[in-house]
Amino acid sequence: MMITKPEFVAHTPSSPSGGWHGLKDHLEAVAVDAETKAGKLNAGRLGYYAGLWHDLGKYNSKFQDFLQKAHAAKLSDQKPPT
DSSP: OOOOOOSSEEEOOSSTTOOOEEHHHHHHHHHHHHHHHHHTTTOHHHHHHHHHHTTGGGOOHHHHHHHHHHHHHHHTTOOOOO
């Protein structure tokens, strides 16, 4: 089974054989978790949106290129980009 890389990712795979974590899925999961935790303070909706928006800057082609280059460097034991 071939796993394709999402167009936008949250971070690089944690291992060479690991999969890419899609940014949309990451943001939605964090939003639900933050909503649950903030709900204990009667601020669930605020927590949801904070979680949903916390990584919006990653929807940037330059940042996505950086992640791709960082992953390629990791796989080839090279210095990561700065």
